[in-house]
Amino acid sequence: xxxxxxxxxxxxxxxxxxxGLDLEVLDGETLSIIGFSGAxxxxxxxxxxxxxxxxxxxxxxxxxNVSELDVEDLNELxxxxxxxxxxxxxxxxMNIAENVAMGLRRMPEMYDDEIxxxxxxxxxxxxxxxxxxxxxxxxxxxxxxxxxxxxAIATRPTYLLYDEPTTGLxxxxxxxxxxxxxxxxxxxxxxGVVVTHDITSAYxxxxxxAMLHDxxxxxxxxxxxxxxxxxxxxxxxxxxxxxxxxRAS
Amino acid sequence: xNGSVLTLVEYVGHWSISSVRxxxxxxxxxxxxxxxxxxxxxxxxxxxxxxxxxxxxxVPIALFIAVFTGIxxxxxxxxxxxxxxxxxxxxxxxxxxxxxxxxxxxxGLSLAGRVGASTxxxxxxxxxxxxxxxxxxxxxxPLAYLVVPRVxxxxxxxxxxxxxxxxxxxxTGWSASLxxxxxxxxxxxxxxxxxxxxxxxxxxxxxxxSFGLIVTGVGSFxxxxxxxxxxxxxxxxxxxxVVASMLILVLDAFWAVILL
Numbered sequence: 001x002x003x004x005x006x007x008x009x010x011x012x013x014x015x016x017x018x019x020g021l022d023l024e025v026l027d028g029e030t031l032s033i034i035g036f037s038g039a040x041x042x043x044x045x046x047x048x049x050x051x052x053x054x055x056x057x058x059x060x061x062x063x064x065n066v067s068e069l070d071v072e073d074l075n076e077l078x079x080x081x082x083x084x085x086x087x088x089x090x091x092x093x094m095n096i097a098e099n100v101a102m103g104l105r106r107m108p109e110m111y112d113d114e115i116x117x118x119x120x121x122x123x124x125x126x127x128x129x130x131x132x133x134x135x136x137x138x139x140x141x142x143x144x145x146x147x148x149x150x151x152a153i154a155t156r157p158t159y160l161l162y163d164e165p166t167t168g169l170x171x172x173x174x175x176x177x178x179x180x181x182x183x184x185x186x187x188x189x190x191x192g193v194v195v196t197h198d199i200t201s202a203y204x205x206x207x208x209x210a211m212l213h214d215x216x217x218x219x220x221x222x223x224x225x226x227x228x229x230x231x232x233x234x235x236x237x238x239x240x241x242x243x244x245x246x247r248a249s
Numbered sequence: 250x251n252g253s254v255l256t257l258v259e260y261v262g263h264w265s266i267s268s269v270r271x272x273x274x275x276x277x278x279x280x281x282x283x284x285x286x287x288x289x290x291x292x293x294x295x296x297x298x299x300x301x302x303x304x305x306x307x308v309p310i311a312l313f314i315a316v317f318t319g320i321x322x323x324x325x326x327x328x329x330x331x332x333x334x335x336x337x338x339x340x341x342x343x344x345x346x347x348x349x350x351x352x353x354x355x356x357g358l359s360l361a362g363r364v365g366a367s368t369x370x371x372x373x374x375x376x377x378x379x380x381x382x383x384x385x386x387x388x389x390x391p392l393a394y395l396v397v398p399r400v401x402x403x404x405x406x407x408x409x410x411x412x413x414x415x416x417x418x419x420x421t422g423w424s425a426s427l428x429x430x431x432x433x434x435x436x437x438x439x440x441x442x443x444x445x446x447x448x449x450x451x452x453x454x455x456x457x458x459s460f461g462l463i464v465t466g467v468g469s470f471x472x473x474x475x476x477x478x479x480x481x482x483x484x485x486x487x488x489x490x491v492v493a494s495m496l497i498l499v500l501d502a503f504w505a506v507i508l509l
Contacts, residue, residue, distance in 0.1 A: 046382075049385075049386050050385075051382050051385060051386065071390070075388035076388075078385070078386055078387070078388045079388055081386065082386075083382075083383070083386040085379050085382070085383060086379070087378065087379065089378060089379040089380050089382065089383040090380075090383075091375075091380055091383070092378075092380075102384075102387050102389075103387040103388065106387065106388045106389065151383075151387075
């Protein structure tokens with residue numbers, strides 16, 4: 001099973017963000033979507049989980065067209081998708097254990113003791129043991145991101161969507177998060193989609209990288225293919241050289 | 250001249266479009282919240298905490314306002330009526346005014362500030378920090394989780410708080426009459442009972458229910474549609490309080506026309 005976006009268009013007011021986007025995420029791979037600020041990377045990710053519906057085009061996850069699902073079926077599908085938000089979006093009125101347990105409480109087959117066992121297991125997986133009773137405001141930026149990841153993996157999803165997982169973190173914490181993303185793929189076998197500005201991070205975690213520009217995928221390929229690409233716009237992004245952006249356009 | 254006419258037309262046009270859009274959003278939120286009522290497993294566990302937050306926590310401020318309102322009512326009634334009509338009518342004025350008007354409206358307005366602002370701020374903060382999106386990705390209906398328990402708590406608890414406040418206002422009006430106006434308890438109670446109708450209580454409760462619905466509904470609406478960061482939440486909070494206060498006064502007149 002995989003994620004497929006076909007000819008997706010989406011505008012916000014007069015701002016046409018996606019203009020016929022085609023993208024396929026293969027089963028078991030980690031795909032990073034890179035692109036300039038405002039290119040619409042997070043918009044693509046939100047389409048995959050049904051937070052945004054396309055104006056036209058298809059978003060197919062696990063063989064189901066997301067925009068055609070009713071609320072019950074969409075919620076059923078969402079149990080199979082973990083979403084790691086840019087700023088974690090932890091519920092600040094709840095402690096970390098309650099945050100991680102939120103998705104599990106929507107699974108009627110799970111009892112309290114099983115839920116708490118799963119919470120401990122997920123927190124251990126992201127190296128946050130002992131933080132169960134702490135509140136999000138008591139954790140550092142990196143810990144909050146990891147707690148967000150623990151919440152996303154708690155329901156043992158098939159897909160993990162990461163929205164800027166390393167933004168605003170120091171280089172060491174970035175490496176820690178990158179290793180966790182790789183670990184999620186290797187230990188849990190999840191299919192991952194990562195939206196990121198951080199090209200170094202994208203090289204470390206990705207099987208493939210796709211660049212979003214002007215509402216479409218401009219280029220995509222394996223890490224080696226991207227490194228060797230002669231596309232001026234891609235090079236300008238990777239090397240941080242605005243003069244190449246001007247030449248490319 | 251032409252320029253100012255154009256500007257005026259543009260302003261009216263923008264205002265009309267924005268009003269229709271807001272009404273559409275309000276209708277969408279209302280139908281969504283009604284549909285969310287079936288998700289009892291989501292809103293049920295959150296109802297009692299919300300009743301405590303909306304109702305129990307509002308009792309002190311409501312009683313504080315009622316204490317002074319009752320005293321002032323008794324003194325003003327005595328000032329207005331002395332020499333013209335029997336003094337026991339002070340009891341009538343305090344009772345009728347507290348039950349029919351001042352208890353519900355003053356308490357409603359104060360709760361529009363306390364409950365409306367906190368509802369808009371909490372829900373708005375959750376909106377701008379993507380916590381509402383997070384709820385959706387975790388398979389929760391955000392209307393069932395955030396809006397339904399708040400609105401139900403408002404509808405259930407506003408009448409309780411308002412009845413308590415009205416009773417407190419009458420008690421302090423009574424005390425003021427005894428201590429400051431040299432009236433006897435018998436005189437005050439006689440006036441209080443003179444024109445009392447059980448319907449007065451029903452009238453107050455009906456108004457209170459509608460105030461609870463409006464304050465929590467408007468707070469949820471503005472919070473749910475908050476945009477941007479702290480500024481957006483601040484704007485949502487301000488609008489929630491202003492609009493809820495205005496609607497309370499409109500509803501006050503509406504119920505008077507319909508029921509009295």
